[in-house]
Amino acid sequence: MVIVQMISKLKVGKIQVIKVLVNISTATFIHAGLNTIAMILAIVSMVAVFEYHNARNIPNMYSLHSWIGLTAVIFYSLQLLLGFAVFLLPFAAVPLRAALMPIHIYSGLLIFATVIASALMGITEKLIFSLKNPAYSTSPPEAIFVNCLGLLIVIFGALVLWMASRPHWKRPPEELPKVPRRSGGTPEGTEAESTMTDCSNADKSDVGFSSEAARKRNLKLDEAGQRSTM
């Protein structure tokens, strides 16, 4: 597995500054790349919806579907931006990465579930508006077909959430980069007191700043499963 090493500054209190190598794995890049593609597709589809509404003189943003859908897209873009800033760029300190990881995972799963709910509401709207003769309420074949599509979307969502929430289906520890302690060594581009650590393993590696309170907090973060599913 290709590992890209990035240098991150870690500031504790007002005095101590440690430079930390953060290993970013191929999986993380694939995760970020796929989500960027999904974001682009979401923007294209949003433009299509607004242009379709404008062309047919249908008001924009009146339905609950549109409110929840737009909210999900806004939170998704925030999630993407925050993910880039904190987990891909080399500026965020390791404790910040560790603290934000459980929120990042929860937000990702919540946005995914909200998008599925929004899709189901959109399907409901479309069936009511489009099936007029025969009406949706008479259960024509189109209605049955699209209802089945809706059920399949629910099953898809359930499977993804099951996979994403199984801790033993996460990337196993042996695939994670090894974390050798170094004291005083100066490997490529780092200064004294540097230590290599995978950001997702931040709580397990002693990076020289852990008070008892911080240790407990880190243990809690560990319990909270801050290691990404990717």
Add this chain to the structure above:
Amino acid sequence: MVIVQMISKLKVGKIQVIKVLVNISTATFIHAGLNTIAMILAIVSMVAVFEYHNARNIPNMYSLHSWIGLTAVIFYSLQLLLGFAVFLLPFAAVPLRAALMPIHIYSGLLIFATVIASALMGITEKLIFSLKNPAYSTSPPEAIFVNCLGLLIVIFGALVLWMASRPHWKRPPEELPKVPRRSGGTPEGTEAESTMTDCSNADKSDVGFSSEAARKRNLKLDEAGQRSTM
């Protein structure tokens, strides 16, 4: 905290039969009781929907909302029955309880999320059908009001899922009943080789049957967070 002790039979292989005391806490009874009340309310509301449809000659079970809603209610009743049979009644063996707990937790959260999605679809349907003059698409005050209700339901769901998925918000270990090892003791109503164990802590207590494979599996069950949120 009041603890009700129940005797459970544990069968390993074909020969060994161990009787195990399973501690069922007040929290578990409250959890079961509240869900039973919710199930009764769900059945009452289902009957109301069908009677309303029949009285107004509206076809039943044609919409995606009804399909997903009924599926959720069916799975909810199965979840409740299975919960009673496995976690409340004293017949299920401890390994079975431990194996089913992560599935029980996942199903509970999934059914909860599905019910929220179903409610949002129901709200969408109702707004389209009921708001005619002025129409839903002209955003009358009722539309804004009910859209806000929908958003509040999403926020409610997000908060509940956040609370339920935080491991450190689970019942802390010190509130769990203590698990003293006993070998050969015969406390109230149990036979030789009995051991007291909380079903939710099954993986942590050695109940005298753990091979290396079982130990590893139990560790995995522990990782999977099989301890109930209640």
